[in-house]
Amino acid sequence: MSSSTSQKVAASLGRRHRKERIFRYSGMLATAVGIVFLVVFFADLIGKGSSAFVQTFLQLDVEMSADVIAPDGEIDLTYADFDGLAKAALREQFPAVSGRSERRELYRLLSVGAGYQIRGLIAADAELIGTTQTIWVPAAANVDMLVKGNIDASTDESQRPISDAQIAWIESMQANDRLETRFNRALFTNGDSREPELAGIRGALMGSFYMLLVTVVLALPIGVAAAIYLEEFAPKNRWSDLIEVNINNLAAVPSIVFGLLGLAVFINWAALPRSAPLVGGLVLSLLTLPVIIIASRAAIKSVPPSIREAALGLGASRMQVVFHHVMPLAMPGMLTGTIIGMSRALGESAPLLMIGMVAFIVDVPGGFSDPATALPVQIYLWADSPERAFAERTSAAIMVLLGFLLLMNLVAVVLRKRLERKW
Amino acid sequence: MVTKMTQVKADVAEELTDLSQTFGNVRCEVPYVVAEDVNVYYDDNHAIKNVTLEIGKKEVIALIGPSGCGKSTFLRCLNRMNDSIESAKVTGRITLGGQDIYSKELDPVALRARVGMVFQKPNPFPKSIYDNVAYGPRIHGLAADRAELDDIVHTSLERAGLLKEVKDRMDQPGTGLSGGQQQRLCIARTIAVDPEVILMDEPCSALDPIATARIEDLMDELSEDYAIVIVTHSMQQAARVSKRVAYFHLGLLIEVDETNKIFTNPQHKLTEDYITGRIG
Numbered sequence: 080m081s082s083s084t085s086q087k088v089a090a091s092l093g094r095r096h097r098k099e100r101i102f103r104y105s106g107m108l109a110t111a112v113g114i115v116f117l118v119v120f121f122a123d124l125i126g127k128g129s130s131a132f133v134q135t136f137l138q139l140d141v142e143m144s145a146d147v148i149a150p151d152g153e154i155d156l157t158y159a160d161f162d163g164l165a166k167a168a169l170r171e172q173f174p175a176v177s178g179r180s181e182r183r184e185l186y187r188l189l190s191v192g193a194g195y196q197i198r199g200l201i202a203a204d205a206e207l208i209g210t211t212q213t214i215w216v217p218a219a220a221n222v223d224m225l226v227k228g229n230i231d232a233s234t235d236e237s238q239r240p241i242s243d244a245q246i247a248w249i250e251s252m253q254a255n256d257r258l259e260t261r262f263n264r265a266l267f268t269n270g271d272s273r274e275p276e277l278a279g280i281r282g283a284l285m286g287s288f289y290m291l292l293v294t295v296v297l298a299l300p301i302g303v304a305a306a307i308y309l310e311e312f313a314p315k316n317r318w319s320d321l322i323e324v325n326i327n328n329l330a331a332v333p334s335i336v337f338g339l340l341g342l343a344v345f346i347n348w349a350a351l352p353r354s355a356p357l358v359g360g361l362v363l364s365l366l367t368l369p370v371i372i373i374a375s376r377a378a379i380k381s382v383p384p385s386i387r388e389a390a391l392g393l394g395a396s397r398m399q400v401v402f403h404h405v406m407p408l409a410m411p412g413m414l415t416g417t418i419i420g421m422s423r424a425l426g427e428s429a430p431l432l433m434i435g436m437v438a439f440i441v442d443v444p445g446g447f448s449d450p451a452t453a454l455p456v457q458i459y460l461w462a463d464s465p466e467r468a469f470a471e472r473t474s475a476a477i478m479v480l481l482g483f484l485l486l487m488n489l490v491a492v493v494l495r496k497r498l499e500r501k502w
Numbered sequence: 503m504v505t506k507m508t509q510v511k512a513d514v515a516e517e518l519t520d521l522s523q524t525f526g527n528v529r530c531e532v533p534y535v536v537a538e539d540v541n542v543y544y545d546d547n548h549a550i551k552n553v554t555l556e557i558g559k560k561e562v563i564a565l566i567g568p569s570g571c572g573k574s575t576f577l578r579c580l581n582r583m584n585d586s587i588e589s590a591k592v593t594g595r596i597t598l599g600g601q602d603i604y605s606k607e608l609d610p611v612a613l614r615a616r617v618g619m620v621f622q623k624p625n626p627f628p629k630s631i632y633d634n635v636a637y638g639p640r641i642h643g644l645a646a647d648r649a650e651l652d653d654i655v656h657t658s659l660e661r662a663g664l665l666k667e668v669k670d671r672m673d674q675p676g677t678g679l680s681g682g683q684q685q686r687l688c689i690a691r692t693i694a695v696d697p698e699v700i701l702m703d704e705p706c707s708a709l710d711p712i713a714t715a716r717i718e719d720l721m722d723e724l725s726e727d728y729a730i731v732i733v734t735h736s737m738q739q740a741a742r743v744s745k746r747v748a749y750f751h752l753g754l755l756i757e758v759d760e761t762n763k764i765f766t767n768p769q770h771k772l773t774e775d776y777i778t779g780r781i782g
Binding site: 315386392393395403 | 581583586588611612613614615618619621623625626627628637638641642688691692695
């Protein structure tokens with residue numbers, strides 16, 4: 080009897096082992112495919128975007144002429160031709176350049192940011208008037224692209240946005256150490272701009288920041304309170320079942336629908352300003368609420384009932400049971416859920432399109448009702464721009480966004496590890 | 503073997519016809535907790551049927567009976583722990599020192615400060631040993647200051663026979679103790695509130711024999727000050743610790759009497775079958 084059983088087992092062993100091997104290899108294959116995709120994606124992104132973190136600058140000896148800056152004896156920050164000062168300084172480096180069209184070609188090496196920079200210097204220190212200052216000003220985007228090798232100088236002149244003469248001037252400046260690539264501070268301190276070399280993500284970052292602030296302030300307390308009520312206090316009947324099904328459904332609703340809701344309710348009905356982080360935050364709160372409620376309920380459910388009974392048995396009220404025992408134990412799960420909800424909100428762009436946060440906004444928002452855009456929307460806007468220089472900025476902005484997402488998820492992991500209590 | 507089982511079942515069925523009254527003596531000399539005609543329903547399930555039982559002050563009474571007989575349910579009626587089960591409905595009257603514990607005026611929170619409970623599985627809070635014991639006094643505001651609270655914590659641990667083992671690590675988690683220590687911590691936590699009655703729901707079922715013996719000694723000492731109602735599956739334990747024994751069967755209180763009477767001369771056939779190990 081037993082010998083026949085062991086014979087049968089032995090006969091089936093080979094087949095079982097083979098199946099297990101196939102299963103293990105297919106699992107390894109799936110993981111490898113995932114990793115390959117991830118590596119390719121990151122390599123491509125970093126390869127394209129890392130160059131945006133540096134920027135080409137030109138060195139000019141600018142003569143801060145009083146005639147130009149203060150024609151009537153008083154400094155005229157509004158109408159004075161600061162651009163002209165930069166152009167004159169550049170002209171001085173190339174005395175051979177003559178004629179209107181040739182000069183205009185030369186001026187195109189400069190970014191409009193050069194004039195702004197000189198204006199900024201004068202605004203900060205009027206003593207500079209009458210002196211000659213050696214400063215580094217941003218080069219035009221096409222110069223930057225050429226220096227970074229994104230424009231191929233060997234192609235025919237008509238096929239590239241930069242002329243042979245301009246290339247010669249750039250090479251001469253390079254030879255004189257008057258051209259340098261430096262860290263691109265503008266990317267982090269400026270708002271959006273039509274000029275790629277002046278465009279930055281500060282506006283989008285601040286917009287996203289204000290939005291997430293509204294979201295966390297609204298969604299965290301409401302979500303946690305709803306979860307506690309539903310788990311600890313609500314009677315279990317048809318109504319609570321209905322609510323549960325609806326919350327689960329809400330978590331799966333496409334985000335653009337929340338944008339439509341925000342447009343209809345917050346902007347059209349409540350007359351809140353469009354393009355404002357306040358409205359964006361409200362919409363994202365609605366979006367993250369179901370995520371937070373579901374995660375918090377799961378965290379509350381995982382608190383062992385024996386702890387509740389122990390507290391109740393000592394005469395703790397239900398409130399005390401919740402706040403002294405359930406909440407501290409459920410907190411890591413609740414926070415993890417919240418942060419995951421927030422990182423979803425940070426990466427969300429579709430609902431923001433519906434409430435006007437897709438506008439071209441140059442100023443960095445200073446509050447909750449200022450017009451603003453958000454990081455993912457900024458990425459979308461730049462990806463849509465035809466200039467070659469915006470392509471690398473798009474990748475750079477994606478890198479920043481991914482960095483923040485990674486940071487948030489890291490915080491979630493660390494918080495969970497630190498707050499977790501063993502029993 | 504099979505025939506014997508059938509025989510027992512037949513006997514039970516026969517006996518079930520005359521279960522209208524409780525055998526022995528449900529009354530006691532100095533009643534403190536009095537349950538009159540208590541019925542408990544879980545939806546359609548009639549879990550406790552017309553139970554009348556008096557529990558004396560400073561008396562240890564053991565509730566015994568086969569699984570599902572309603573002894574734990576009855577125990578939980580005494581501090582209204584059944585309140586948290588939505589489908590549970592309790593009728594009848596239970597008084598504590600003459601006061602109806604199911605009256606609207608009585609807050610279950612106040613009741614549970616007077617009727618403490620120790621559970622089957624040791625369930626210390628995931629907090630320090632000190633905070634475990636101090637929790638009850640804190641929420642009820644029993645200590646005026648830190649010194650008084652320290653005093654309560656020390657006395658309670660001392661009475662639970664745990665102080666010597668933990669006095670150097672009061673700030674360490676209570677969950678780090680061994681099973682028996684955890685259960686004694688739970689007892690210390692319960693007596694820190696200074697209740698009048700302590701309910702114990704199979705307090706030793708998760709413990710080894712040595713830890714069990716310690717808890718049983720502890721019950722002996724505590725019975726000098728508290729009424730103790732203990733649910734147990736161990737007949738030996740009931741015989742060792744209790745003064746009276748109540749035998750439950752299918753929601754009915756079959757027999758109540760002095761412990762030695764129950765174990766030497768049970769009146770009811772079901773009681774006899776249970777204590778001799780024929781049902782269980």
